Structures are given as C-alpha cells and as structure tokens.
Amino acid sequence: MSGLWYPGVERINGPSNKQWPPQIKKGMMSHSMEGSLASSLSVLLGPLKRSWTFSNAKSGRLIQHYGIDTSCYHAGSYQGNIQHISMEHEGVAGQPLTQKQIQNNINVTKWIQKVEEWPDVYKQSTRPARYGALAEHNLYKATACPSGRIPWGTILAGVNSIVEEKEKDMSIACFTIKDTNNPFNKKVFWIEANNLVMAPSGAVWKSLQATGHLAAGPATVITTAQLHLIRKQYGHTS
Numbered sequence: 001m002s003g004l005w006y007p008g009v010e011r012i013n014g015p016s017n018k019q020w021p022p023q024i025k026k027g028m029m030s031h032s033m034e035g036s037l038a039s040s041l042s043v044l045l046g047p048l049k050r051s052w053t054f055s056n057a058k059s060g061r062l063i064q065h066y067g068i069d070t071s072c073y074h075a076g077s078y079q080g081n082i083q084h085i086s087m088e089h090e091g092v093a094g095q096p097l098t099q100k101q102i103q104n105n106i107n108v109t110k111w112i113q114k115v116e117e118w119p120d121v122y123k124q125s126t127r128p129a130r131y132g133a134l135a136e137h138n139l140y141k142a143t144a145c146p147s148g149r150i151p152w153g154t155i156l157a158g159v160n161s162i163v164e165e166k167e168k169d170m171s172i173a174c175f176t177i178k179d180t181n182n183p184f185n186k187k188v189f190w191i192e193a194n195n196l197v198m199a200p201s202g203a204v205w206k207s208l209q210a211t212g213h214l215a216a217g218p219a220t221v222i223t224t225a226q227l228h229l230i231r232k233q234y235g236h237t238s
C-alpha cells in the first residue's frame, strides 16, 4: 500500500478500533503531546479513544501509527478528525520544537502534498479547510494545543523550498587531482553522463560548490600519466 506510509518510516501500529476510513486528507493538524513520547505511546496503545497518525519525537524519531487514508480520534471534532491527518509533537508548552522535529514536519508535509497532489499548502486560520490546510488543534476545539510551539513561518518556507532539486544536483560527486610533479597544479573534476568534466577555473568550481551543485569529493594525488589514463577512460583522447 504505497502512498499510505511515509517512505522508510518507523511503524508502531495503533489499535485498529481507534481509526476508521475514510480520511479526506484536506490537510495536516499539528498537536503538542504535552508530555513525553513514552507517555503518549501508552495512551495511543491503551483503551482511551485517542489516536493520531504520526508521533514526532524531540530526538528526531518519527513513528507512523496509521496509514494516511484513515481518520483518528485526535481533533475532538468530527470535521477535524476526518479532514486532517495528524501529527503529535513530543514536549510541552514553552518548549520550542527541536530542529529535527521541524524537519520531520516539513518532510512529512511535503510528502503528503506530493502524494495527495495538493496544489499548495497554507496555514489554516479559518474553517472549512481547503486542500493543503496546515492546522492547529485549537482551530477545531477549545484547547491550547499545540501551545504556540509550531513555527509556521519556518515550516511553510521549508515545505515550499526547492531542496529536492538541489539534492538531485548534489548527487554529482567530484574529485580533486594534484599533479605529483607540481602539487600546486590542482584540478577539480567530476563525471557527468559518463564524461570526465574539468572545472575551467577555481572560481567556477567554488561557485558551483557554493550553490550546492557539486559536493566536495576526496583529493587524490596522481601523476600526469595517470590523469591521461583517466581522461582516456572517460572518452577524452589526450
């Protein structure tokens, strides 16, 4: 059932009687656990009618309990339950989310946006929700939750960033070659579409690195003859 579970996520199944289809998936609702991960998990796995989709721990541990196609008892509101996938954040009022929690929230939101084809995401401040709604629990119930702990500006900026494309570019590894005869003769190369490409100048290489298009690779000391061999291997004639 791909598309229902966040790729590679740790899974602790919640009780089957605390979920029901369908889940309209108009958005995601963020909550504050107001306690530790351990105490929240014991509530989830216990008899109380409380359940949610994701647990997001301070350590960066991310656990999914139900597929995103089912509704949980998280909002204290029928509309909230059936329209929002839910994420509980470990910690209490006054504790900002950790960087890892923020990143988990961004990553999961981006993933849901992609699989559900939400045209955009927005911080929901009125009801009803349209698709892509990122909500706080207090919009659906008289509660302090999530106690002002969710840094929406950072999360929206992260969700809307184009990190994914940059990461693709950064998969190109490069390497530095020093000529044994002349250690100051240092060149940077990378392999692109099976061709050996040499940075035309140190400045160009530095700008490619600064924009995240090339990741620094290992430095290797070889002779000019070895360099010629490598160039030949990648289709260069000299």
Ligand SMILES: [Zn+2]
Residues within 6 Å of the ligand: 030, 031, 032, 074, 137, 145, 146
């Ligand atoms: Zn809540």
